[in-house]
Amino acid sequence: MDDWGTLLAEANSGDSRAYAAFLRTITPVLRGIVRAKAGGLGEAICEDVLQEVLLAVHLKRHTWQVGAPVRPWLYAIARYKVVDAFRARGGKVEVPIEDFDEILAAEAGPDPTEAADMARMIGLLDDRSGRLVRMIGIEGASAAEAGQALDMTEGAVRVALHRAFKTLAALRERHLQ
Amino acid sequence: MKTDDLISALAADSRTEPPLKAFLWPALALALAVAVLAVWVALGFRDDLLASLGDPFSVMRFVLTAALGGLGVRLALVLARPEGRSLARLWPVAVPVAAALGLLVLAYGSTPAEGRQMALVGKTMTTCLVTIPLLSVLPVAAILAGLRRGATTSPALAGFAAGLGGSGLAAMAYALHCTEDSPLFYVTWYGLAIGGVTLAATLIGARVLRW
Numbered sequence: 001m002d003d004w005g006t007l008l009a010e011a012n013s014g015d016s017r018a019y020a021a022f023l024r025t026i027t028p029v030l031r032g033i034v035r036a037k038a039g040g041l042g043e044a045i046c047e048d049v050l051q052e053v054l055l056a057v058h059l060k061r062h063t064w065q066v067g068a069p070v071r072p073w074l075y076a077i078a079r080y081k082v083v084d085a086f087r088a089r090g091g092k093v094e095v096p097i098e099d100f101d102e103i104l105a106a107e108a109g110p111d112p113t114e115a116a117d118m119a120r121m122i123g124l125l126d127d128r129s130g131r132l133v134r135m136i137g138i139e140g141a142s143a144a145e146a147g148q149a150l151d152m153t154e155g156a157v158r159v160a161l162h163r164a165f166k167t168l169a170a171l172r173e174r175h176l177q
Numbered sequence: 178m179k180t181d182d183l184i185s186a187l188a189a190d191s192r193t194e195p196p197l198k199a200f201l202w203p204a205l206a207l208a209l210a211v212a213v214l215a216v217w218v219a220l221g222f223r224d225d226l227l228a229s230l231g232d233p234f235s236v237m238r239f240v241l242t243a244a245l246g247g248l249g250v251r252l253a254l255v256l257a258r259p260e261g262r263s264l265a266r267l268w269p270v271a272v273p274v275a276a277a278l279g280l281l282v283l284a285y286g287s288t289p290a291e292g293r294q295m296a297l298v299g300k301t302m303t304t305c306l307v308t309i310p311l312l313s314v315l316p317v318a319a320i321l322a323g324l325r326r327g328a329t330t331s332p333a334l335a336g337f338a339a340g341l342g343g344s345g346l347a348a349m350a351y352a353l354h355c356t357e358d359s360p361l362f363y364v365t366w367y368g369l370a371i372g373g374v375t376l377a378a379t380l381i382g383a384r385v386l387r388w
Contacts, residue, residue, distance in 0.1 A: 054187065055187070
């Protein structure tokens with residue numbers, strides 16, 4: 001099993017530090033894939049699509065089988081989501097999966113711009129879920145701190161956070177169609 | 178929202194969904210049990226069920242439907258994974274289909290010309306064509322629901338697998354009741370019922386398995 005596999009296996013057994021490291025490792029690679037396939041669509045849109053792919057990876061990470069190679073699994077999700085996202089935005093892209101290995105060497109670009117779509121989607125969540133995602137994501141609060149601020153137990157925070165991401169994916173799906 | 182902030186939020190969510198098989202096996206077992214029970218209660222098992230197992234033509238009903246059902250479920254399990262599209266192999270499905278067609282030809286040859294029409298139409302064609310799709314509803318739904326917990330990147334093909342798996346198993350349950358042992362009958366009408374359900378499931382899958 002390679003380093004990605006080790007990280008993802010630890011992540012899936014509940015190690016959030018390994019999970020953060022995994023997401024930070026795959027993000028530049030995914031950004032390179034998205035940009036290479038954007039066909040002239042702007043950088044901000046690329047970052048939107050990238051975040052969409054990350055959300056999909058997050059919600060489907062249980063479909064990776066421990067011991068299976070991570071890359072084919074990850075690229076299959078990326079391909080599916082990238083085609084979907086650009087199609088919904090009016091572009092036509094073909095993403096043959098074999099191309100990905102060449103793209104990986106491509107420079108990902110240093111400065112990720114701020115993406116707009118995810119913030120808009122978070123705004124559509126119910127008040128408490130939206131605050132929760134912002135507090136933990138943007139303000140860097142821990143689950144316990146967020147729970148204190150919102151008068152929730154840590155367990156309730158975890159349940160609400162997970163539900164919030166599922167709702168975000170569902171909102172996005174509806175929004176794109 | 179910056180991507181790095183999104184990552185921080187995602188990393189804080191340590192809850193993962195349960196593996197697909199944890200849902201699929203119990204759901205499918207339950208669906209199958211209900212189908213067998215429904216056949217038993219509503220139609221009854223054939224009286225000579227045990228004796229019929231001595232007739233190879235009769236046994237082939239179980240063998241062929243079980244093979245289609247098993248291959249369909251296995252295909253669905255592969256396609257439930259994102260990378261399953263490139264791992265899935267369709268040709269094994271052709272094996273029971275070819276065997277069924279071979280059996281059909283064989284039975285055509287061995288049935289006297291004046292008996293073919295009767296063997297083909299049988300006495301229970303309508304029951305067969307209505308019951309197998311009805312019995313398929315729960316097993317197909319169970320597999321589709323399982324696939325929704327996965328992440329298929331080919332929704333229509335995954336729907337096809339769900340339809341084939343569910344209707345194959347349903348036809349196997351129906352065979353406990355059915356007394357039509359001529360391949361001219363069962364290859365034709367079981368095949369038509371399975372094909373119809375599979376087509377419908379393909380269309381449904383293309384819609385409901387997107388994510």
